[in-house]
Amino acid sequence: MTEDHPGPTEGPSDAPDPSAAGTPGPETTQAVPTEHTVPVPQYSYPAGADATSAHAPAAAGVALADEATQPTTGGRRRTGLLVGALATVLVLGGAGIVATTALSGGGAQPAEVLPGDAYAYVRLDIDPSAGQKIAAVRFLGKLPQVKDTLGSDDPRKKLWELATKDSSNACAAKFSYDSDIAPWLGDRAGAAFRPGGTSDKPNVAIAVQVKDEDAARDTLTKLLACDTDGTGAELRMKDGYALITPKGTGDATVAAVDRGSLADNATFADDMGALGEQGVMSAWFDATNGIKEISKLGGSGMDSTLATAGAKGRFAAALRFDADYVELSGVFRGADGTKAVKGDGAQLVNLPDNTVAAMHVAGGDQLVDTAWPQVKKQLDSLGSAQGQNDLVGQLEDQLDVKLPDDLKLLLGRSFTLALPEQDFQSGTFSIGGKVVTSDAKRADELLGRLGALAGGGTDPLTHSVDGDTVYAATTQAYADALKAGGKLGDSDAFKLAVGDVSSSTTAVFVDLDKIEKLYLGEMKGDQKSFVESLRSVGINQSSTGDGEGTFSLRLVGN
Template sequence: MHPTGTPIGSPVGSPVSGPTELPRYTYPGGPPAASAAAGSAAAAATGVGLSDPQERAATARPGRRRTGLVVGGVAAALLLGGGTVFAVQQLSGAGAQPADVLPGDAYGYVRLDIDPSAGQKIAAVRFLGKLPQVRDTLTGDDPRQKLWDLVAQDAADSCVSAVRYDTDIAPWLGDRAGVAVRPGGTEDKPNVALAVQVRDETRAKEVLGKLFACDKDGADIETKDGYVLVMPPGTGASTMAAVAKGTLATNSTFTGDMAALGEQGVVSAWFDMTNGAQQLQDLGAGALGTPGTPGTSTAAAQGRVAAALRFDPSFVELAGVVRGAKAVNAAPGDTSQLIDLPDDTAAALHVSGADRAIDSAWPVLSEQLKNLSGMTGGDVIGEIEKELDVTLPDDLKVLLGRSFTLSLPQQDLRVADSFVVGGKIVSSDSARAGDLVDRIDQAMGGILTHSVDGGTVYLATDPAYVDAVKKGGALGDSDTFKAALGDVSRANGVLFVDLDRIESAYLGDLEGETRAVVESLRAVGGSTTVTGPGEASFSLRVVGN
């Protein structure tokens, strides 16, 4: 099931047919023939693609190594697809996936697919139709050719720029690509494999061989089952040997995680934290602020993450699952304190079950605070306890309580002096929670008003808003809330932003197409839900008007 309770793989509100069997995968099927025909007609009318080559070109780094240019160019061209890709391609989404040819010992995997399931194609067309500026930008004869021209122009060597897209690339380039990261790599030589779907293995290998010959390092290139595999020089033999032992598609852990994820949409990814955290540190990932930074240990990294970027007629969503992680002692989510916020709520943050989750999370959190103490030369935990006269983690559990909710009413955010925010805490010791709010407020300079009613503490920067939060409303019944979050009744963490209610704060700084695109967006919603011991789901949606 989708985190919101909707069967994964079907656009919300769309009928769902039986699953279509694919090699080693089961993808949800698309809508019935009539809906598919309607979606195809809509695609033909809008000419929607998946990306903007000019935007990607603007972020390209001139002078980068040719190997990176070629790999990036092929993969990005694949992602871009034709300007009318949804209209001219069949709605099958069938055929081998990159995981069918990439090694099963990989701990990381990213896949791009411009030929996803029928339901995804139709949903993408309908959603992008809500963003006319985006749709118009993506319309074109073949953005892949435009991108290739930019790549060729950026290449210093004439042997790259001499390759013709229409005669040398287009005839064999397929619709899918995937990258697998294997154990044993180093920062200088990562152990990766790029699989690009091709229509002509012989021709593809020939052209790619010439392209990578332009680089002094070159690359190992092999073919398998309709794909070309590109690997760093010297790693091809070991990678293909690993493929012979078993692919990702035969890795039961991987397939189980992807089955739990469901519809894999246009982009999907998988990462085995248990086996990959230390590997990433060896690759120098600490530079990105991940394992490998000072005081950070990879020993606590457990489990796997699978995620997908997929479309619904109303929104685009990044959805995912976490499996096999360290079990978190979190109570089942309860968002009743979120959904009854005032009707004029522009943004809200809700955390449920934190008092129980802290019990299992504190050892790791306290260790991180101790590491921070080593960097600052002070006792961070001790200083917090002394400054606020609290005992950690006990008072933190009281403060966050069974549920902790913050809300921002609709207002003119450009007037800083009248900024209003409020919230409520449902705690096992509401009197103590109220006292803690007082202490924190004093440390902040005395800006809060609060009242305790039974087991709930109500607080706000404006006394009138304390009463409004206490009175409540029906935020959860609004169409915008439902579109952004769906069913989050069991969620442990929720973020909601009604963009239409706050856009006056930033629209004045935007012009032209940028302003039009922003105005086309309606809301953002994110949620996380603990679904079982060591398992969770998450979702981040952007809703169109």
């Protein structure tokens, strides 16, 4: 039920009294404080996390005793006015706070009180599922400086103190976290972007979960009144959440929720269902409806670029934990004009064992078929703007190629680049690649010709053809190593970072342990310990159907 009357709870004793100063009540425009900058804090990690069981599945066979600590006072509290700052803290190291909360993970989500016509949504949840909390404890236990500095104190209180300590807004600095914020602050926050916004006035609604609506209304009303820039914001209460909206949009936002929340939006619900576990953060974007709206937010300079991009489809993403890594995982759906591409990472997993970094693209020839009409259209438009009627034809003449056919041959059924472990300080540098294609001899000829063109008449690569595969490298030794192959895919660093690549269309792998020697010498203390605790990074993308696919970005700990 929507409530519009201020409650009796008193604000901070030394904070300005809105009523005394003639400040409007909660149903009139209030100003949102924006002056202060929030630094990323360091915290103390709960003692006793069991890092020895880090390779066990995060959500199975884990007793509650594996939780690092019992909930502490204020362990679920956070300041809703600092939603963006909290998101930054979670992403950059503060996500260990999930280890200090209870294992419920239940309750209403922000999407249930935000309007169903939104085209973009972001959610922060420090009370996620039990499996996520346990996995977070185990993963963060691998990061020494996080383990040693993430304490049992409420990190949201520290965030509040850091945000207000050096604030130029003396009004906001007078609020006490313990007495003014903690009593009402809940566990979740979300923001929804709706149609109709402008660069001067975005149509955004922020939902902050509260445990006491009266106390939240009283404090937030006074906080909003601290702002003096005149932009203003409005406050409403809705089903256990405080809704903060731009001036003049509060009633319309609540009415839109009453007509149907974002959680009731079938498209949104279906996309988030396909995403699965939503972790500590999640986001959703409808490009079909959102691109033009975003162009309005960027001002006239962005209007023509974004509005004519023609992007369609939607994506959903989540930041979540496994015992061995933190992952940004997502799905994209409904992309217009894109066909399913059969992926295969076999050429990636059989790279030499000493591979430091690798990039793999499968189905590049199919991607060219799909993308070429749009690419040619853009090239023709570029040529016309420069007074050239046939830019594609000129490129074909200058490079002695046939487009898009030769481009398809160069990308082939799979295209793989690799960098071996080496002394990067020496005068020689080894890098190489291989292409599996339908006409390897033609691809080899093209590669040699383009290499000579780039090298000023001398091809810098040594390359050869073996069946349907072209091997090329900066040294003969590495070209031979690529041809001999190896078992990169058997290493734990690779498997944890990239995962299953049997259907990958794009994959990237970097072995941080093998390259850290390049920069560790310049680091000291906690910074060095943190870098040493990181093992590898991986990206994996697959096509699951026409206009649909999945992606993941993982950071693996030692």
